[in-house]
Amino acid sequence: MTVTNDPMRDPYDVLGVTRSATSADIKKAFRKLAKAWHPDQRPDDPKAKERFAEISSAYELLSDENKRGQFDRGEIDAEGKPRFRGFEGASARPGAGARGSHFEFDLGGSPFGGARRGFGGGGGGEDIFEDILGAFGGRRPRGGAGFGGEPPRGEDVTAEIAVPFREWARGAKRRVRLPTGKELEVSVPAGIEEGKSIRLKGQGQASGFGGAPGDALVRVRVAPDPQFRAEGRDVRVEVPVALYEAVLGAKVRVPTLDGAVELKVPAGSDGGRTLRLRGKGIGAEGSAGDLLVELRIALPPGGDPKLEELAKRLRDEAPYDPRG
Known part of the structure; x- marks a missing residue:
């Protein structure tokens, strides 16, 4: 990642506090902003890591009474560098020469910077840092690994x-x-x-x-398929049969997912009767469901005088009620 040399903003403006703000005010503002702009909270925002670094640097300066006083008197700039000539080559990391533990950002080595330790002053900064990271799973940064322990992955x-x-x-x-x-x-x-x-x-x-x-x-x-429909792991297919095939029984060709096969239709089969072919349903060989073959009785197209005569004889000589 390329880091520009643009001057840092006024730390009071960054945290949104006045110059008369108390240490408690500064800490409260930092907590709110740091949690809102933590890179783990905004994984899709490419500016989050820079904003978080800016917020942390501002807090690092203002939480240290000595450096805050130096800044207020105009002795150092927002980056913590002296405001007189001869120090242009000084470290651009906020707090690089401060006493006690400090918080550094090295944006060149990892996506969120190699966060090192705490904030300026004493142990209080360490506690607030732990509190903020605790909101994101309690994971502390590791050198070169960025926040959360590893760089964020790409989008799905x-x-x-x-x-x-x-x-x-x-x-x-x-x-x-x-x-x-x-x-x-x-x-x-x-x-x-x-x-x-x-x-x-x-x-x-x-x-x-x-x-x-x-x-x-x-x-x-x-x-969808014009012939087959799924019923769980089974597949249902409708097959037309002639009236005499249903009455007398027959062997008919029926479609399956793997091609047509011959199926025996028992004599006396009603329309709507379902015959089962094992292992011809949904799934790989050896674990497939079944094929459910539903018979549909089809009368000859255009009618048949002989069939009509036969039906009349059945009606008159051997009537029955299929709905009874």
Whole structure:
């Protein structure tokens, strides 16, 4: 990351307090701003780490009575550097020459700076620092690792693929184009729940801070099929049979997800009867559901005089009530 040499703002303005503010006022303002601008609180804001560093530096200066007095008298600037010639090469880190423990930011070594120790003065700064980090999981910065222990990862991206029913039921590989422009082959698990997403690790946006890339989430949409419909892990298909096939029994060809097979229709089968083919439903071989074949009796198109005569004879000679 490139760090500019723009002069730091007045620390009173940074914390939003007046020059007559008490130490308690300054600490209260710092707590509020530091929690609001902590990089873990704003992972998507590229300015958060710089703003947090500015807030921390302002507090480091104003919380130290000696340095605050020097600043108020015009002896040092907002960066803690003397205001007279001969010190242009002095450290630009706030508090670099201050007594006691201090808080330094080195924005060049890590995304949020190599935060070292506490704040100027004494042990009170250490306590407030722990309080603020405690709001974000209690994690202290580690040298070169940034806040939270590691650089933030890249953003996740989302995409959607439509999978034909038969491929979805058996599992398939489909190509998908991500918002990043990358095109990948995705393995679609057999029978994955529609609307669920497949996570592709590390295929999202790159991290702008040297962290791991985000993931790609590919949402699966199942394209409907004109013949088949899912019922859990089973698949239902409707098959027309002739009246004489239903009455006398027959062997008929029925469609399955893997191609047509021959099915025996028992004699005396009613319309709506369901026959089951084991292992021909949704899922990989060996774990698939069943194919449910629903019979639908189809009369000859345009009518048939002989069939009408037969029906009349049945009505007159052997009537029955199927609804009784």
